Amino acid sequence: MKILGLTGSIGMGKSTVAQMLRDLDVPVFDADAAVHELEGPRGALVPLIEAAFPGTTNESGVVRPLLGAVVFQDKDKLATLERIVHPAVAAMRGDFLRDNAETPLVVFDIPLLYEKGSEKGLDAVAVVSAPAEEQRRRVLSRPGMTVEKFEQILALQVPDAEKCARADFIIDTGLTLDATREQVAGIVRALRRAE
Numbered sequence: 467m468k469i470l471g472l473t474g475s476i477g478m479g480k481s482t483v484a485q486m487l488r489d490l491d492v493p494v495f496d497a498d499a500a501v502h503e504l505e506g507p508r509g510a511l512v513p514l515i516e517a518a519f520p521g522t523t524n525e526s527g528v529v530r531p532l533l534g535a536v537v538f539q540d541k542d543k544l545a546t547l548e549r550i551v552h553p554a555v556a557a558m559r560g561d562f563l564r565d566n567a568e569t570p571l572v573v574f575d576i577p578l579l580y581e582k583g584s585e586k587g588l589d590a591v592a593v594v595s596a597p598a599e600e601q602r603r604r605v606l607s608r609p610g611m612t613v614e615k616f617e618q619i620l621a622l623q624v625p626d627a628e629k630c631a632r633a634d635f636i637i638d639t640g641l642t643l644d645a646t647r648e649q650v651a652g653i654v655r656a657l658r659r660a661e
């Protein structure tokens with residue numbers, strides 16, 4: 467089995483490409499969705515997070531803006547949260563691999579792949595990328611997004627140019643959806659063929 471990592475900066479089209487992969491019957495493990503499940507209603511990590519960060523959870527699970535306000539201002543607290551979250555995500559990833567053991571190609575969709583150095587175990591990495599103006603346009607058109615928030619998030623992420631330089635494949639999402647779909651299909655064909 468080959469494991470392809472999929473990553474990219476905010477608004478570069480990662481979710482869209484992940485769906486294109488699923489449409490080609492490639493199983494995709496979504497790290498962000500795993501975190502949401504673990505932190506959501508009756509999520510396994512909610513009691514642990516409440517114990518470490520009192521007042522940041524309620525009956526619906528983690529109150530994300532509250533927890534974010536606590537951990538994004540303090541590196542040590544973020545590290546504490548990661549020590550709680552990352553092993554649980556790794557366990558879910560292990561289950562996913564076991565469930566798909568007979569599949570020639572699977573994808574790990576990891577927003578912070580390069581930020582967190584999670585390249586080990588991957589056979590290749592694909593980065594979604596579009597021109598910076600296009601990225602900006604997409605992100606600022608989202609409800610609740612502001613220029614300040616966008617720039618703060620960008621500053622926390624490894625720059626697009628560096629991601630592209632490190633990746634094995636670059637998926638250009640600055641063109642039509644069909645053009646992107648073709649690139650995705652080409653990568654899937656190449657990796658399914660490779661031994």
Ligand SMILES: CC(C)(COP(=O)(O)OP(=O)(O)OC[C@H]1O[C@@H](n2cnc3c(N)ncnc32)[C@H](O)[C@@H]1O)[C@@H](O)C(=O)NCCC(=O)NCCS
Pocket residue numbers: 476497498501505528529530531533534537544547548551555577578581619622
């Ligand atoms: C603190 C939480 C609850 C805030 O949730 P919220 O929905 O408000 O924000 P969101 O998750 O969309 O993150 C906002 C921005 O911060 C970045 N970010 C999130 N977690 C981290 C992290 N551990 N390190 C650096 N940047 C981070 C995201 O990429 C995004 O750009 C949530 O981010 C969280 O639980 N993070 C820790 C788990 C984690 O590391 N997740 C990401 C990888 S699996």
Ligand SMILES: Nc1ncnc2c1ncn2[C@@H]1O[C@H](COP(=O)(O)OP(=O)(O)OP(=O)(O)O)[C@@H](O)[C@H]1O
Pocket residue numbers: 474475476477478479480481482483577604638639640641642643644646
């Ligand atoms: N060729 C293309 N490939 C991918 N997305 C495209 C393309 N053309 C336009 N788009 C649009 O750009 C937006 C990309 O959003 P998407 O949610 O996929 O990004 P994302 O990288 O997952 O975002 P984030 O990391 O911020 O959650 C979508 O609205 C999508 O329809």
